[in-house]
Amino acid sequence: MAEKPQPVRVLYCGVCSLPPEYCEFGSDFEKCKPWLIQNVPDLYPNLLKEANDKESDKVADKLQSTGISSGTGDGAASSAPKQEEVKRLPGGKIKKKEKQEVVIEKVVRNKRKCITTVKGLELFGVKLSDASKKLGKKFATGASVVKGPTEKEQIDVQGDIAYDIVEFITDTWPDVPETAIFFIEDGRKVPAA
Numbered sequence: 001m002a003e004k005p006q007p008v009r010v011l012y013c014g015v016c017s018l019p020p021e022y023c024e025f026g027s028d029f030e031k032c033k034p035w036l037i038q039n040v041p042d043l044y045p046n047l048l049k050e051a052n053d054k055e056s057d058k059v060a061d062k063l064q065s066t067g068i069s070s071g072t073g074d075g076a077a078s079s080a081p082k083q084e085e086v087k088r089l090p091g092g093k094i095k096k097k098e099k100q101e102v103v104i105e106k107v108v109r110n111k112r113k114c115i116t117t118v119k120g121l122e123l124f125g126v127k128l129s130d131a132s133k134k135l136g137k138k139f140a141t142g143a144s145v146v147k148g149p150t151e152k153e154q155i156d157v158q159g160d161i162a163y164d165i166v167e168f169i170t171d172t173w174p175d176v177p178e179t180a181i182f183f184i185e186d187g188r189k190v191p192a193a
Contacts, residue, residue, distance in 0.1 A: 105184040118155040124176045166192045
């Protein structure tokens with residue numbers, strides 16, 4: 001009679017809850033490294049080597065700060081400036097920090113009608129629903145919050161109010177400087193100021 005197969009016990013990372021082989025593809029690999037070094041050092045031998053190098057650099061820095069030389073002569077290399085922390089998305093992609101800017105674009109439809117779209121007001125802490133109400137009342141048109149093609153919310157205002165809207169935005173929300181407002185004309189970004 002054949003032997004009954006036993007279930008496989010899979011070890012999961014205590015930080016990201018992925019199997020350790022896949023931690024490097026997750027978004028929190030930097031946070032997973034200490035757990036991986038402690039629990040599965042044979043899976044990532046280069047992590048263990050990096051950790052030992054960092055420890056030796058720390059010891060060398062401590063010795064240099066107290067005035068004792070480590071004898072390696074790597075003083076300049078160990079005091080390299082630290083890189084800024086970068087937000088990583090799943091798959092190892094780097095998330096770019098969004099620029100705080102308001103982009104105003106006029107979209108023509110049916111040859112006569114046009115819609116003015118306002119993107120980026122939420123980056124200045126403005127609630128888009130309140131902003132669309134104020135824009136609709138000020139310019140006596142319909143204004144609504146919609147999702148744009150990039151899945152980000154924007155305000156659509158009926159009519160061509162592109163140049164009047166700059167003064168209204170800077171007066172109503174003083175946190176939004178005029179230098180941060182841009183128009184899109186003929187596919188190019190043009191500063192409003």
